[in-house]
Amino acid sequence: MSKKFYLLIIAGIVLLVALGTFVYGQRPVVKAEGKMEGDLLVMENNSWNLQFSTALNKGTVTPQNIYVEDSNGERTNVSLKLDENRKTLQIQAPPEGYPSDPHKYTLHISPKVKSKWGFSYDGDTEIPFSVTSKLPSIQSKEELTNYFKQILKKNKEDTGFSLFGREGNMESKSSEDSAAGESPQSESDFSETNNQVQGVDEGDIVKTDGSYIYQLTDRSLLITKANPVKEMKVVSTTSYKENIQPQHLFLQKDKLLVIGNSWSPAHFQEKKQESIASTMPVDGSTVALLYDISDKAKPSLLRHVELEGQYVTSRKVDSTVYLISNLYPNYWMLEQGGNPDLRPRVKDSLTGDETTPLPIKDIKYFPQSHSPNYTLLTGMDMEDPKASLNVQSYLGSGDKVYMSKNNLYVAVEKYNEDAMKSWTSSNTEIYKFSVSDGKIEYASSGQVEGRALNQFSMDEHKGYFRIATTKGEVWNSDSPSTNALYILDENMKNVGEVTDLARGEQIYSVRFMGDKAYMVTFKQVDPLFIIDTADPKAPKVLGELKIPGFSTYLHPIDEHHLIGFGFDTKVVNDNKTNNEEPRIIRQGMKISLFDITDFQHPKETDTEIIGGQGTHSYLLDDHKALLHEPSRNLYGFPISVYHEKEGSRHELDFDYQGALLYEITPEKGIVLKSQLTEEENKEYYEQWEDQIQRLLYIDDQLYTLSHNRVSAYSLDDFKKENAIDLP
Structure with missing residues (x-):
């Protein structure tokens, strides 16, 4: 037989093998x-x-x-x-x-x-x-170890290699925290935190009681006498070690709670792991420090609590603070032949100096989640320093948190099995916990498609839970994004939904106000959707408004008017082919005043554009940076302003940093009242230490707080009345 004939036989065999492989590969597994x-x-x-x-x-x-x-x-x-x-x-x-x-x-x-x-x-x-x-519990240390071994095995199957270290990350600080809808404005004569839900306080870097300002800055707690304004002075400074980073604080009468993260070497019970531990990255703990501040000049530490894992967020109802933290144990040590104790550890000065692991029976898990981390929910009473600490531990990664006065909701984002290839989330599971006087009990759970943006994507109203989600990806033609609103009953069963909103766009902000939901999506323009949820079983879109730019935070004035804080945008169609999407460029900060009196035809009645590219405000990432003084209809926020100036040597030119104050009403629209800057700080570049972080008011005085200064102004004419440098 000729060589050509042999080659034909070999080619035929290869073709049959390839065809068989194709056929086998097309069988649904x-x-x-x-x-x-x-x-x-x-x-x-x-x-x-x-x-x-x-x-x-x-x-x-x-x-x-x-x-x-x-x-x-x-x-x-x-x-x-x-x-x-x-x-x-x-x-x-x-x-x-x-x-x-x-x-x-x-x-x-x-x-x-x-x-x-x-x-x-x-x-x-x-x-x-x-x-x-009911949420199932881990029954033994062996079962817990096996749980993490299965995760290691699955990582190898999905990726072809072992995933050492941390996967994923819970939302931290305040990107998770944004304000929502039904809380009336404070009628006190001093500022309160711009909270999401009435009666549910949120931790912040600044609080005031009307006489003193309590501020976290540069790893220190500063207590400043603010009233009367002419006698303003720092009365005490409590500094923390380099391994402690305070993030939030709460006030409760003569008690103050500082919450943050600390970094210290991991704890291991097995001596044979000491050499490995010495080469490992340092682990973190959530730290809660409770002080007696009866004497403002000498805060007295009453209690020191440490929870293994990173601090995520917190809420306070009455005198009880609920802490949410997230722990990734060093489970990868199982591959190194180790036998580490993978239980979360707690240290409480009330019970001694020992760091002790939680009992196995107290560790529950979210079925199907199989995340290599713990969500820790902790209840702590500020008024009673000797009250027992309630720590609940759940295996599973909850990355969004919403809390009403009676319930705490943890949203767990789940990914498809081929997520390592597509990076698209398939759905979100929501776990509902009842909370009362520090007790935290699992109640029920539900599931919706897509992923939630932040806490403002969630809301509880008349016994129903509402959540807005985005499914798919904006720039992925194979899995284009869509948006939806789901309503679940008190047992977390899905009873109503509006789906397939704004295909190809994603959610940038949500606000729930009574029976209405306001949703901003964006890709090239900003559609504001108004959704009626009065009938939980049949929610419907009432109206839609398309405008340039987008809002990252929505704040209600009244039931018929809404303020949007976000960015102006510019569409640049400089692509060489018609098939490519135009570029979207963020411009300056944008304030929009929306009239929603006619739900079918919402209007943008006024706008304000601040600066150009590079302009930014803490408010656009953290709702707690917004000041609202209701008697004057005054809204204020920190700002750093940049412009694109033709002929400049720089792409962006710095203009100024400070704070802006606006009177915003349906009648007058958006009216600039004052631009507050430090005259002596005329710099060519933005100065980090001079950035205003928060604004607050006490009686008729307005206070701006930066890393190195507290300044006081009259709310009547905005003239500076006093200023002090911080130590």
Whole structure:
């Protein structure tokens, strides 16, 4: 036989192998999302996902081909929802919920389910799963160790290598914290924090009681006598070590709580791990320091609490502070042959100087989450320094927090099994905890599609929970973004929704006010959606307004008017091909006044553009930087202003830094009242230490606070009345 004939045979074999590989690769292989070892565990109200290796033929995804049976062989009334990519199939809980008995079920997939190429299974697929109404607990140290070993194994399967160190990050500081809607303005004669919910205080870097200002700056707690203004002076300075970074504080009568992070070497019980520990990165702890400030000149430390893990956020109801922190244990040491104790540790001066791990039985986990970290929820009474500390520990990564006076909600963002390739989140699970006098108890959980932006994406109203989400990615044509609003009842069952809003855009801000939701999305223009949620089972879009720019924070004036703080934008269509998107350039800061009297036809009745590119304000990232003095309709915020100046040697030219104050009313619109700057600080560049961080008022005086100065002005004419340098 000729050489040519042999080559043809070899080519034919290669072709057959390639064809076989293609055919095999097109057979739908399925995996239950969140399943590791043993049966899949599902919360009673939650949906769960099947991930298919190839896109399915939509017509074959039917209740006859995919169905659930209980342990008695009876079919259960679940619903099926196939994602746009046709690879993700959501198994939705029955409308009436799973029966209380039995708890074990089996999902059946028939070979009649076919891929888009027409390929099917060789036989039936059965996926057993269990349903639970309570968060399950870890039963032993061995089970906890195995939990993290499974995560290491899954990391290798998904990525081909081991993921050392930290994955993901909970939202920190105040990007998570933005203000929402129904709290009336303070009627006191001094500033209060711009909180999201009436009766729920939020930690901030500055507080006042009307006589003194309490400020965190440069790793120090400063107490300044502010009233009377002519006698203003710093009365005490409490400095912290270099390994402690204070972030927030709370006031409760003659008590003050400082919360922050500290960094110190990790604790290990096994001596054989000491050499490894010495080469590891330092771990962090959330620190809570409770002071008696009866004598402002000599704050007295009453209690020192440390919770292993990074501080995320906090809330205060009455005298109880609820701390949320996040811990990534050093589970990767399991690959180094170690046997570390992976339980969270707590240190409380009330019980001694020992750092002790939480009992195994107190560690619960969010089913299907399988995140390599803990969410710690801690209740601490400020009025009673000897009250016991309540620490709840949950395995799973909750990255958004919302709190009403009675309930705490933790949103857990989940990713598709192929997230390492697509980086798109599939859904968000919300876990609801009842809170009362420091007690924290799991209540129920629910699930929605997409991801939440921040705390303002969530709200509780008349027993219902509302959440706005973005699904997909703005610049991904294969999985374009859409936005939605979901409403869940008190048992966290989805009862109403508005979906497929602003395709190709994403949410930049949300505000809930009574029965209405206001949502800003953006890609090239800023649509403001008004959504009516009066009927929780049938929410609907009432109106839409499209304007240039976008708002990152929405603040209500009254039920018919809303202020938007954000950025102006410019569309630059300099692309060489018609297929490419135009560039969007952020310009100066923008204030918008919205008239929403006619919900079907909202209007932007006034605007103010401040500076140009590079202009920024703490307010655009943190709602607590907004001052509102209601008797004067006065709004103030820190600002650093830049301009693009033609002919300048620099792309951006610095103009000034300080604070701006506006009177904003429906009648007069947006009126500039004062630009506050330090005249002696005429610099060519922005000075970090001179940046104003907060504004507050006491009686008829306005105070601006930077890292190195407190200045006082008259609220009548905005003339400076006093100023002191900070130590």
